[in-house]
Amino acid sequence: WSNGYLESLLHNKWTLVTSPAGAHQWEAVNGTLDYPDPFDPKKFRKATMLTSDLALINDPSYLNITTRWLDHPEELADAFAKAWFKLLHRDLGPVSRYLGPEVPKETFVWQDPLPAREGELINxxxxxxxxxxxxxxxxxxxxxxxxxxxxxxxxxxxxxxxxxxxxxxxxxxxxxxxxxxxxxxxxxxxxxxxxxxxxxxxxxxxxxxxxxxxxxxxxxxxxxxxxxxxxxxxxxxxxxxxxxxxxxxxxxxxYLEPQADGFRNYGRGTARARTEEYLVDKASQLTLSPPELTVLVGGLRALGATFDGSNTGVLTQKKGQLTNDFFVNLLDISTVWSKDGEDAESWTGTDRKTKEKKWAATRADLVFGSHAELRAISEVYAASDAKEKFVKDFVAAWTKVMNLDRFDLKK
CATH class of the missing domain: 1.10.520.10 (Peroxidase; domain 1)
Structure with missing residues (x-):
């Protein structure tokens, strides 16, 4: 470990040259032959840098940092240690999941710290x-x-x-x-x-x-x-x-803000992914199985838990009751579904005979009737004898999501 990189970067003047491969790079004008040639061990070369390196001395904001670290290498060492620690632990979750005798006492805001729990638990x-x-x-x-x-x-x-x-x-x-x-x-x-x-x-x-x-x-x-x-x-x-x-x-x-969340009928597809694909991705992040995904969407629709309070996707006349109506009405063959626009995001369900409007839905709703696996699960929950099973399964999946971040319960 040394400060050789910054010393070379800040103490040399640089000129644009062409590498043996034909790419542009920078060579130290007044540099000495200090660096071994990668092909001939008997030859030595001047220091070379990329444009990304030179940005550290040409951008005023970066220059202030690099000149400070040049004179105070101990600050660079500390900053590198913290950045390296963050890089290696960024996906590990809260400090409560860390193990071993070398867990640092210092906490950082990127770890999403929580205060210690105090007092007696409610009974x-x-x-x-x-x-x-x-x-x-x-x-x-x-x-x-x-x-x-x-x-x-x-x-x-x-x-x-x-x-x-x-x-x-x-x-x-x-x-x-x-x-x-x-x-x-x-x-x-x-x-x-x-x-x-x-x-x-x-x-x-x-x-x-x-x-x-x-x-x-x-x-x-x-x-x-x-x-x-x-x-x-x-x-x-x-x-x-x-x-x-x-x-x-x-x-x-x-960065955690959802682009779309089909569980509460929020958002729409983009050029990167369709609405129903965002829904599946969200379910994956919540570690949900296809049956858990299905029962949660059906239950949340029955509860009327849409992001804007509208009845889009709420395929029931008993909003607020935990019924399996979403599946019953979604799969009802007397309903004809037609898209409301060219983007096929919003759909209207009309009565096959009377042509009267019955329901409003989105792609996040209709996927449970069009996707083979999700439809098979939906048909189970739409059965006349599935009301208790639906509630039981919904409660299990709901409880799972409510406790996904309770790592203290999983020790």
Missing amino acids: DADVSKLKADILAAPGLDVSKLAFVAWASASTYRNSDKRGGANGARIALQPQSDWVANNPKQLAEVLDALKKVQSSFNSGSKKVSLADLIVLGGVAAVEKAAKDAGVEVAVPFYPGRVDATQEQTDITSFG
Whole structure:
């Protein structure tokens, strides 16, 4: 390890030459023959650089950095060590997943740090009371609660273990401003949940906003299932904490913003990928199997958890009830589907006989009728005797997504 690179870069003058391969590169005008020739061990050459190297002394911003490091090589060594550490650990997830005696004590904002959990966990009695308080809170309903819980948890990316509900970063920038999260509705739901939190936290125990967001989704799913005639207990594991804005890198989290999310019928395809392909990619990041993908989309449509609150894809007359109506009506042969425009993003379902409009849907909905594997799964859930199976499978897949970032539960 030495500072030879910067010394050569800053102490030499450079002239444009042609390499033996015919490419342009830069050679030190006043350089000495210090570098072994790659082909003849008896020959030595002057230092050569690429244009990307020369940028470090011609761009004023880079020049300030390189001249500083030339005079303070210990700062370069420290900066390199931190950058190398980040490169090797960027896809490892939070510090809680690190193992071994050499885990550094210092944490960095790119690790999406979370504060340590304090106090006693809420118990079953507390959970029951909080669910009742959430459902009774003004302005909250099944659709809104399920939507916010999903929006929070579904930011998880298995590729680098980032995102998820823990930290309640949906309440912070940049997530609070994402179009996919319906900022106006999100703010209303969070305000209501914070009032429930404030009331509960006035006692001896504390509950985080992150836990309340997920618990709101739990309460919504249980109520929707009950209203559909199926009693079910949705598992809930407390222990999440709330991150601060200072612990959240706005630019870095901006890359988690979805281009399209078929689970809540947000966005559309691009030149790079079709709408349904974005949906499959999202399911992959959430580690979902085809049956889990299918049951979650059908359930979220039944709950009315679309990004803009519209009825697009909500193929039911019982919005807010956890029924299998989405699959029943999607596969109904009395419905004829026609595209609304040349881009084939939006579709209208009309009655085959009366020609009356029945439903509105997107490619993210119709793929469950057109794709062979997804249609086969949809037909299982559309069966008249599949109502309880549908609810049970939805709850299992929902709980999985809500806990994808709970690495503390997986130790």
